[in-house]
Amino acid sequence: MAAHAASPSGPGTIHLLSFAAPIWLSGLLLLPVIRWLHRGGRQRRAIPVSRLELWQRSAASSPAAGERRPPDPAWRRRALLTALLFVALSDPQLPEQRTRITLWIDDSLSMLTREAHRTRMVEGLAQARSLLAGVPDADVEVRTLGDPWHSVGALTDASVETIVAGAGRKPPTAPPVALLRGERLHWLVTDGAHAALFEWPGDRRPDRIIQVAGVTRNVGLERLSARRNLNDPERYDLLLKVTNGGTAVETRVVAFATDAGEIGSSTLRIEAGASALVNAAIPASPRVRATLQPADALAEDDEIVLDLQPLRRRRVATDSKCPAALMAAIRTHPALAVAKQSTPDVEAALDCGTHGAASDVATLRVLADRLPTRPRGSVQWSATVPASRRIGLDPEGMQIAARLRARPGDDVLLAAGAEPLIIRRAGPVKTLETSLDFGSEESTRRPEIPLLVNLMFEQLLDDRLLDEIAIADRGAGSAMVAPGRAGAIADSGRPSDSRALRNSARLLLVAALLVLLWEMIALGRQWYRSSDFAGARP
Amino acid sequence: MATPALIRGVLPSESELQSFARAAAHLLTERLPHALGSRTVRRRAGVGIQHLDHRDYTAGDEVRHIDWRQTARRRRPIVRRFESESVSDWIILLDASSSMSVHGAAKWHAAVHMAAAMSYALLDHGHRVGLLAFGARVLAECPRGRGRHHYAAIAGQLAALQPARAGERSALGVCARLLHGAASVFTISDFLADDEMCSDLSALLQRCTALHALQVTDSAEMELREAGDFDLVDVETGARMQTRAGEHAETLAAAERAAMTDRLRGFCARSGIAFTDWDVTNPWQHTLLRHLVRAQSIC
Numbered sequence: 001m002a003a004h005a006a007s008p009s010g011p012g013t014i015h016l017l018s019f020a021a022p023i024w025l026s027g028l029l030l031l032p033v034i035r036w037l038h039r040g041g042r043q044r045r046a047i048p049v050s051r052l053e054l055w056q057r058s059a060a061s062s063p064a065a066g067e068r069r070p071p072d073p074a075w076r077r078r079a080l081l082t083a084l085l086f087v088a089l090s091d092p093q094l095p096e097q098r099t100r101i102t103l104w105i106d107d108s109l110s111m112l113t114r115e116a117h118r119t120r121m122v123e124g125l126a127q128a129r130s131l132l133a134g135v136p137d138a139d140v141e142v143r144t145l146g147d148p149w150h151s152v153g154a155l156t157d158a159s160v161e162t163i164v165a166g167a168g169r170k171p172p173t174a175p176p177v178a179l180l181r182g183e184r185l186h187w188l189v190t191d192g193a194h195a196a197l198f199e200w201p202g203d204r205r206p207d208r209i210i211q212v213a214g215v216t217r218n219v220g221l222e223r224l225s226a227r228r229n230l231n232d233p234e235r236y237d238l239l240l241k242v243t244n245g246g247t248a249v250e251t252r253v254v255a256f257a258t259d260a261g262e263i264g265s266s267t268l269r270i271e272a273g274a275s276a277l278v279n280a281a282i283p284a285s286p287r288v289r290a291t292l293q294p295a296d297a298l299a300e301d302d303e304i305v306l307d308l309q310p311l312r313r314r315r316v317a318t319d320s321k322c323p324a325a326l327m328a329a330i331r332t333h334p335a336l337a338v339a340k341q342s343t344p345d346v347e348a349a350l351d352c353g354t355h356g357a358a359s360d361v362a363t364l365r366v367l368a369d370r371l372p373t374r375p376r377g378s379v380q381w382s383a384t385v386p387a388s389r390r391i392g393l394d395p396e397g398m399q400i401a402a403r404l405r406a407r408p409g410d411d412v413l414l415a416a417g418a419e420p421l422i423i424r425r426a427g428p429v430k431t432l433e434t435s436l437d438f439g440s441e442e443s444t445r446r447p448e449i450p451l452l453v454n455l456m457f458e459q460l461l462d463d464r465l466l467d468e469i470a471i472a473d474r475g476a477g478s479a480m481v482a483p484g485r486a487g488a489i490a491d492s493g494r495p496s497d498s499r500a501l502r503n504s505a506r507l508l509l510v511a512a513l514l515v516l517l518w519e520m521i522a523l524g525r526q527w528y529r530s531s532d533f534a535g536a537r538p
Numbered sequence: 539m540a541t542p543a544l545i546r547g548v549l550p551s552e553s554e555l556q557s558f559a560r561a562a563a564h565l566l567t568e569r570l571p572h573a574l575g576s577r578t579v580r581r582r583a584g585v586g587i588q589h590l591d592h593r594d595y596t597a598g599d600e601v602r603h604i605d606w607r608q609t610a611r612r613r614r615p616i617v618r619r620f621e622s623e624s625v626s627d628w629i630i631l632l633d634a635s636s637s638m639s640v641h642g643a644a645k646w647h648a649a650v651h652m653a654a655a656m657s658y659a660l661l662d663h664g665h666r667v668g669l670l671a672f673g674a675r676v677l678a679e680c681p682r683g684r685g686r687h688h689y690a691a692i693a694g695q696l697a698a699l700q701p702a703r704a705g706e707r708s709a710l711g712v713c714a715r716l717l718h719g720a721a722s723v724f725t726i727s728d729f730l731a732d733d734e735m736c737s738d739l740s741a742l743l744q745r746c747t748a749l750h751a752l753q754v755t756d757s758a759e760m761e762l763r764e765a766g767d768f769d770l771v772d773v774e775t776g777a778r779m780q781t782r783a784g785e786h787a788e789t790l791a792a793a794e795r796a797a798m799t800d801r802l803r804g805f806c807a808r809s810g811i812a813f814t815d816w817d818v819t820n821p822w823q824h825t826l827l828r829h830l831v832r833a834q835s836i837c
Binding site: 008044045046047048049050051052053054056057059428 | 636637638640641645703704727730759760762766768769770771772773774775776778779780781782783786787788789791794795798
């Protein structure tokens with residue numbers, strides 16, 4: 001027997017039996033105590049007789065001096081029960097005939113790097129399959145480091161296709177400790193490009209590393225982000241991060257293209273392991289594509305496409321009655337654009353009394369049916385409006401031109417005392433109504449009107465309209481392809497013939513339960529035999 | 539005399555009792571006034587009005603029977619004894635100690651049958667019958683009475699009685715102080731006690747006109763039916779003794795039991811006590827008739 005070691009034993013070590021909590025084995029010291037407690041001998045069965053004097057001549061002679069009586073045989077049963085319980089508590093580990101293996105697949109983007117004939121992923125899985133073929137009757141479970149909680153199942157052609165298709169979509173991490181069960185061997189298929197994947201929790205290490213990494217040169221597009229130009233909303237500013245994930249200095253040409261065609265290009269020279277940022281400005285477009293020339297072994301990170309739709313200007317249908325202050329606020333808003341009521345692809349409508357907007361379009365309705373008056377009470381924002389988005393309003397400068405009534409289900413976004421000023425109506429189509437006066441000359445001078453308009457359209461469209469950034473990010477180190485520390489670990493040698501350890505505590509507990517049942521039956525029989533006499537005592 | 543339905547399973551059936559009463563009729567009639575003929579009528583002490591003789595006064599005797607003239611002459615209390623009439627008093631003493639309950643209480647059931655049959659027959663012939671069940675103390679008492687209703691009372695007592703399965707000792711002498719006046723005493727017991735209850739029998743003999751002792755034995759209780767080491771426990775005293783069960787031990791115990799019976803038989807013969815040793819495997823009718831026949835020559 002050998003005490004359990006957390007790390008697997010070296011080559012040539014033979015596991016007979018190990019214990020996860022050997023301290024419990026000290027409970028076996030109770031066995032001599034149990035025998036000593038039974039030194040009085042077997043508990044004899046009592047037979048009631050009518051007159052003891054009749055049997056005096058057949059009385060058993062007492063043991064001779066110095067002769068030791070044998071202990072009660074029941075001590076063996078009770079000692080066995082105690083031993084089973086304490087051995088079970090020590091959590092014995094037995095080598096299992098059937099090897100259980102969890103195959104962890106590094107599904108980072110670098111695993112799609114093309115080696116001589118095929119990608120690292122395909123090559124690594126092929127190597128794993130050939131190694132697993134040498135383990136007879138192995139129970140193999142495949143998991144990816146990008147989605148460790150999802151078991152892909154056995155290593156089949158279908159699972160290989162699934163893993164390859166999902167590579168690079170999620171950043172890989174080290175396996176969670178809950179899945180690093182001791183009864184399984186843990187193999188890792190990786191290219192060793194990401195050192196963090198070897199930092200397993202609890203000082204655990206892979207039992208075997210299948211490393212496939214030959215190519216050491218790669219430049220990749222790591223991140224591309226875009227935002228509206230602050231001076232010209234019809235142009236976008238781009239920021240591209242290019243990383244040299246290889247081991248040599250590289251020179252690449254970065255080209256930007258939109259649906260209208262290539263916009264521009266620039267040439268970069270990047271040191272090994274370094275990154276470079278590229279700025280560019282392009283006209284507004286639904287998407288932009290950045291490419292690296294020439295391509296390298298990892299083609300997947302040589303191109304990056306960014307969807308620019310979140311940066312588009314929303315078209316708002318207005319009517320002729322809309323106050324000039326409102327119209328000016330919409331025209332100057334970088335994310336809004338004025339459109340006529342008849343325009344078909346508007347995303348919102350501003351209704352100032354003509355009721356000409358389409359009924360299925362989110363609508364901001366500005367009510368003005370009476371002379372402007374000052375609201376009474378202090379201005380209060382709804383709790384649904386985040387504090388950072390609220391606008392400081394001066395009640396002295398505000399006027400209301402209509403009277404709003406909140407209906408059940410409505411959400412009052414802004415109120416002055418008990419008077420609702422902005423209401424979000426309940427219903428299938430989003431509708432905001434406001435009684436704020438935007439038509440008086442005094443209102444046109446108020447500086448908060450553009451912010452109010454922005455806030456109301458953000459509430460109407462359920463989106464942030466200012467300072468939007470579109471980004472496509474592959475994560476730090478996505479371009480790294482050169483093996484790092486992993487190579488050293490792989491070369492250090494891992495046991496290839498160690499077998500999984502099976503927890504035998506449950507088996508021992510079942511055995512202990514059976515012995516306990518045996519003991520209870522024996523005690524029951526003893527009680528039944530004695531109850532005929534003892535139970536009848538007055 | 540009908541046996542109550544509830545106790546039919548415990549006691550002998552009505553037909554058994556009637557047939558036994560008929561068979562025992564001539565044995566239970568002590569004097570036949572109209573059948574003198576060649577038969578010799580033995581005069582004996584009992585309840586009656588015809589003076590028989592004198593004897594020393596003992597505690598419990600009726601004061602009105604003291605013969606003051608004889609007392610003055612002999613300078614100690616002397617009571618008159620009267621000739622027994624044909625109808626006399628009988629007291630049945632039934633052992634209800636724990637020793638009667640061993641081995642399935644076979645001895646107890648047999649003793650209850652015997653007591654019921656004896657009561658029935660005596661009452662059937664006009665005698666007054668009382669019942670005392672004893673252990674370490676008097677456990678149940680049915681006063682003397684006569685008639686079929688009295689049998690129902692005695693039968694009810696017998697059916698309700700159950701010996702304690704442990705801890706109840708045998709002390710026949712406790713019944714002596716309850717014996718008043720002249721009466722014949724019929725004792726049914728296993729007589730498993732110190733000195734086989736001889737001292738208790740002596741005490742009883744002083745307080746009755748005739749004493750019968752019927753020893754109930756069960757040969758099966760001498761068989762342990764086990765082998766190996768055991769603790770034998772006396773059901774009355776609770777004393778324990780280690781023994782190695784086996785045929786040899788059973789043989790020794792049976793011999794000891796026979797010796798005890800012989801000692802008791804000898805004592806009874808010397809004391810004028812009608813004694814019968816009855817193994818419960820034998821029918822109670824034959825045993826009781828044989829005992830009554832033997833008692834005619836002894837008492």
